[in-house]
Amino acid sequence: MDTYDILLYAGYLLIAVGAVVAIIMPLINSLDNPKSLLKTGLGIVGIVVLFFIAYSVSSNEVLPKFEADPFNLTPQGSQLVGGMLITTYILAIISLLGIVFTELNKAIK
Known part of the structure; x- marks a missing residue:
């Protein structure tokens, strides 16, 4: 067991260690090209704005079976989970549309 x-x-x-390296190394590499850091910052701000829109749209309704043990889900937690799910759905749809657009664009050329 030990x-x-x-x-x-x-x-x-x-x-x-992998998470720290994945976060720190791009920051070190972006010191040579500050414009790439600006693009990264805009991407992060865009995702945060998208999350807050999804969070404000999501419902905070909790079914009684999820209020009790072992879940102990609160209305705020339910709204947070709903916001994360909606954000994930929107990002997945955007990604799929981007893939389809890219493939169609390459097929036309």
């Missing part, structure tokens, strides 16, 4: 614990902690460490 071997599993050690390997799990090693996995957690590798995930944390």
